[in-house]
Amino acid sequence: xxxxxxxxxxxxxxxxxxxxxxxxxxxxxxxxxxxxxxxxxxxxxxxxxxxxxxxxxxxxxxxxxxxxxxxxxxxxxxxxxxxxxxxxxxxxxxxxxxxxxxxxxxxxxxxxxxxxxxxxxxxxxxxxxxxxxxxxxxxxxxxxxxxxxxxxxxxxxxxxxxxxxxxxxxxxxxxxxxxxxxxxxxxxxxxxxxxxxxxxxxxxxxxxxxxxxxxxxxxxxxxxxxxxxxxxxxxxxxxxxxxxxxxxxxxxxxxxxxxxxxxx
Amino acid sequence: xxxxxxxxxxxxxxxxxxxxxxxxxxxxxxxxxxxxxxxxxxxxxxxxxxxxxxxxxxxxxxxxxxxxxxxxxxxxxxxxxxxxxxxxxxxxxxxxxxxxxxxxxxxxxxxxxxxxxxxxxxxxxxxxxxxxxxxxxxxxxxxxxxxxxxxxxxxxxxxxxxxxxxxxxxxxxxxxxxxxxxxxxxxxxxxxxxxxxxxxxxxxxxxxxxxxxxxxxxxxxxxxxxxxxxxxxxxxxxxxxxxxxxxxxxxxxxxxxxxxxxxxxxxxxxxxxxxxxxxxxxxxxxxxxxxxxxxxxxxxxxxxxxxxxxxxxxxxxxxxxxxxxxxxxxxxxxxxxxx
Ligand SMILES: Cc1cc2nc3c(=O)[nH]c(=O)nc-3n(C[C@H](O)[C@H](O)[C@H](O)COP(=O)(O)OP(=O)(O)OC[C@H]3O[C@@H](n4cnc5c(N)ncnc54)[C@H](O)[C@@H]3O)c2cc1C
Ligand SMILES: Nc1ncnc2c1ncn2[C@@H]1O[C@H](COP(=O)(O)O)[C@@H](O)[C@H]1O
Numbered sequence: 001x002x003x004x005x006x007x008x009x010x011x012x013x014x015x016x017x018x019x020x021x022x023x024x025x026x027x028x029x030x031x032x033x034x035x036x037x038x039x040x041x042x043x044x045x046x047x048x049x050x051x052x053x054x055x056x057x058x059x060x061x062x063x064x065x066x067x068x069x070x071x072x073x074x075x076x077x078x079x080x081x082x083x084x085x086x087x088x089x090x091x092x093x094x095x096x097x098x099x100x101x102x103x104x105x106x107x108x109x110x111x112x113x114x115x116x117x118x119x120x121x122x123x124x125x126x127x128x129x130x131x132x133x134x135x136x137x138x139x140x141x142x143x144x145x146x147x148x149x150x151x152x153x154x155x156x157x158x159x160x161x162x163x164x165x166x167x168x169x170x171x172x173x174x175x176x177x178x179x180x181x182x183x184x185x186x187x188x189x190x191x192x193x194x195x196x197x198x199x200x201x202x203x204x205x206x207x208x209x210x211x212x213x214x215x216x217x218x219x220x221x222x223x224x225x226x227x228x229x230x231x232x233x234x235x236x237x238x239x240x241x242x243x244x245x246x247x248x249x250x251x252x253x254x255x256x257x258x259x260x261x262x263x264x
Numbered sequence: 265x266x267x268x269x270x271x272x273x274x275x276x277x278x279x280x281x282x283x284x285x286x287x288x289x290x291x292x293x294x295x296x297x298x299x300x301x302x303x304x305x306x307x308x309x310x311x312x313x314x315x316x317x318x319x320x321x322x323x324x325x326x327x328x329x330x331x332x333x334x335x336x337x338x339x340x341x342x343x344x345x346x347x348x349x350x351x352x353x354x355x356x357x358x359x360x361x362x363x364x365x366x367x368x369x370x371x372x373x374x375x376x377x378x379x380x381x382x383x384x385x386x387x388x389x390x391x392x393x394x395x396x397x398x399x400x401x402x403x404x405x406x407x408x409x410x411x412x413x414x415x416x417x418x419x420x421x422x423x424x425x426x427x428x429x430x431x432x433x434x435x436x437x438x439x440x441x442x443x444x445x446x447x448x449x450x451x452x453x454x455x456x457x458x459x460x461x462x463x464x465x466x467x468x469x470x471x472x473x474x475x476x477x478x479x480x481x482x483x484x485x486x487x488x489x490x491x492x493x494x495x496x497x498x499x500x501x502x503x504x505x506x507x508x509x510x511x512x513x514x515x516x517x518x519x520x521x522x523x524x525x526x527x528x529x530x531x532x533x534x535x536x537x538x539x540x541x542x543x544x545x546x547x548x549x550x551x552x553x554x555x556x557x558x559x560x561x562x563x564x565x566x567x568x569x570x571x572x573x574x575x576x577x578x579x580x581x582x583x584x585x586x587x588x589x590x591x592x593x594x595x596x597x598x599x600x601x602x603x
Contacts, residue, residue, distance in 0.1 A: 004519075011415075030318040036535065036536050037536065046268070048354070053461070070403075095391065096382065096392065096394075097385065097386060097390075097391060099393070100382075100386060101315055101386075116560075123416065123535050123536075124332040124414070124415060124515070125394075125414060126394065126414060126415075126416065126539070127394035127397065128378050128394065129378075129382040129385075129392060129394055130311075130382075132350070132378075132379055132380075132382035132383045132386075133382045133383070133385070133386045135383060136354070136382065136383040136384075136385075136386035136387050137386055138468075139402075140380070141350075141464065141466035141467045142299045142350055142351070142383065143350075143467075144350070144378070144379035145375055145379070147529070158470070161375075162375065162530065163286075163348075163375050163377055164482070164483045164484065165287070165474050165479045165480060165481045165484075166349065166372060166472070166473045166475040166480070167299050167364055167472075167473050167475075168347065168469050168470075168471060168473065169469070169470045169471040169472075169473075170347075170467055170468060170469045170470060171347075171464060171467065171470055172467050173465075173466045173467075176466070181529070182529060182532070182536045182537070183528075183530075189442035199316075214275075223391070224385075224389075224390050224391025224392075224425050224427070224428040225265035225391035225392070225393060225423050225424065225425050226423065226424050226425075226426065227421050227422070227423055227424075228409075228421070228422050228423065228424045229401070229421070229422040229423050230419055230420065231419075231420045231422075231561070232418075232419065233413065233417055233418065233419070233420050234420075236561075236580070236582070237582060240581060240582055240583065240584060241582065241583045241584070242583075242584045242585075243583070243584070243585045243586070243587075243588065244585075244586045244587070245587075247587060247588070247592045249593055249596040250585045250587050250592050250595070251592055251595035251596045251598075252599060253598050254567070254583065254585060254596065255596065255600065255603075257583060258544070261565065263487075263543060263544050263565055264487075264511060264600075
C-alpha cells in the first residue's frame, strides 16, 4: 500500500509580484517555503503509516520548477520515504485543472496508491481545487477539510469533515483523496535521522512523457482558465477614526459610530 | 467541454446557480448568487436557472428563488441528498450540465461548494475560478470576467475561460447582494429531471454535528468579534462571546490563541485558518501579523481595540480604540444592554 502526499512550494510572503507580460507569478528571487497546510498532510500520512503497521510507503510529490526539490527533501526529513519532482517546461502555466491532471497521472504511474493526501489549499493561489480535482481525474471518492481520521484500514477510512456550522463523520472506501486542515495534528520537527535521510535521498525528476500526460492537457495550453488582468486590491479608506480616554467614553463613541453607519 | 470553434459558444445558454442546500433548507448564500446572476443573464439576454439538490424542499423556498430573480428552478428532491455526499451530487450535476448546457455555473464558495464544484469542473472538462468577489460580462465577447483575490487579498486577478464551457466560478459568501423579493415575478419550477438517483457506494455519512457553541459560523456572520493573545485566556473569550451574542455575531481568533488552546480551531482566521469578509471585524488584542491580516483584510469595516496604538492592526483599522480590552468590552456590553 502507498500513501501519496501532494505538496507545493509557495512564496514565503504574500507580497505577490506578477509578470505584466506573461501574467504569471514571478517566482524568481522570492524566498520559497513548503505550503503551510501541506505540513499537516505530510504528518498525517506518516501517522497513518504507523497506524497501519508495516508495508506502507509514504511518497511526496510536487509539480514545480527544479528548486521545488527543496520541499520534497523537507518532506523526507519530516518522515516521507521518498519524493518525486514533476518538472518540465511543458508543465508551466498549468491552472488547477491541468495541475490536478498532472498529479493524477503521476499517481497512476506510481501505482499501488490507496490514499492521496493534500493540504486544504495552497496559500499563494488559495483555490482549494487541486485535491478534489485529483479525485475527479482518478474517479475516486474524496473528503475535503478533514480534521481527524477516526479509523483506518487498507480498505476504508472514517474521517471527520469540517463545515461552517459544525462537522460530519463519514466513511470512505479506498482508494480515496483527502484534503486536510490545520487542526488534524501537530507536525513534528525533523529528527536528526530525517535530516540525514533528506540529504541523501534521490529525488527523481519526472517529465510529461514519463507519466503519459496528454500534451494537450498540460501547461498553459491545457488550462481552461487564463489570468487576463491583475490589479492591486481597492484601497481601503485612509481616514481612520481613533477613540482614546476612559472606557466609557470610548465605548460610547464606538457605539454611536456603529449605529451611524448602520452596522449595529 | 472544450470548444473546437468559438461559434460553438452559442450552444451554451443561461446562467446557473447551484443552490446551497444544507441543514434541511436552502441557505441564504443562494439568494446572493441569484442576485449576482440576474444582471449577468440580462446582459446575455438569457435566463437564470437555480439548481436545487436536496430533500423535503419547501415550496415556499422555491418560490422565493423565483421572487428574487430566478427564471427556472430545477429541483431534484431525493433522500440521496440528505447528507453531503460529494460524489452523488457531482454525478447528478454533471448529468444536468451535459443535458442543458449552461453558459456559466455559479456556486457558493462554502465548504460544500468548494469541495463539490472542482469535481464537477474536472468531470465536465471545463475551467473553474475559486472564491470570486466580482463577476461581469465582457461587452466585447460575452465572456464571464471573474475577479478574485489571490495571495491573501494582496492582489486581484481577473480570469477568463474563453475556450471551454460552461464557465464556472465559486463566489464568496456575503459579497454579492440578494435582490428584494418581488412576488409578482414569474418563473417555473421543474422537478425530478433525473429518474433515479443512486447514492454513491464509496461514501456514507455516519453522523452530522451542528455546533451547539454559539458564534462558530464565521462565513455567515455579518459581525465578527475576534480575539488575540491580548484576550489572555479562555475567560477572556467568554467576554468576547457575550458581546458577539448581543450583536448577533460570531467569534474569531488569532492563531496564537488557538495554539494556546483557548478556543477551537474552527474559529481561527488567517492564512492557516479561514478567510472572512464580514461587514464588521472587531479585533480585540490582535497585533495584526501578515498571516492574520490576509484572512480578514477584505472586511468592510475593521475596528481594533488595543493598548498599543502602533500595531499593524491599528494601522489597518477604520476605527481604533486605544485602551484595555478588559475595560472597553465590559463597557460596550453594559451600554448595549441599556439601550
Ligand atoms: C505558516 C504560518 C501560518 C500562520 N497562520 C496564521 C493564521 O491563520 N492566523 C493567525 O492569526 N496567525 C497565523 N500565524 C501567526 C501570526 O504570525 C502571529 O503569530 C499571530 O497572528 C499573532 O497573534 P496575536 O495577534 O493574537 O498575538 P500578539 O502578536 O501577541 O498580539 C497581541 C496583541 O494584544 C495586545 N494586548 C495585550 N493585552 C491587551 C489588553 N489588555 N487590551 C488590549 N490589547 C491588549 C497587544 O498590544 C498586542 O497587539 C501564522 C504563522 C505562520 C508562520
Ligand atoms: N503544483 C503542485 N504540486 C503538488 N501538489 C499541489 C500542487 N498544487 C497544489 N497541490 C496540492 O493541492 C492542495 C491545494 O492547492 P490549491 O488547489 O492550489 O489551493 C495543496 O495543499 C497541495 O496539497
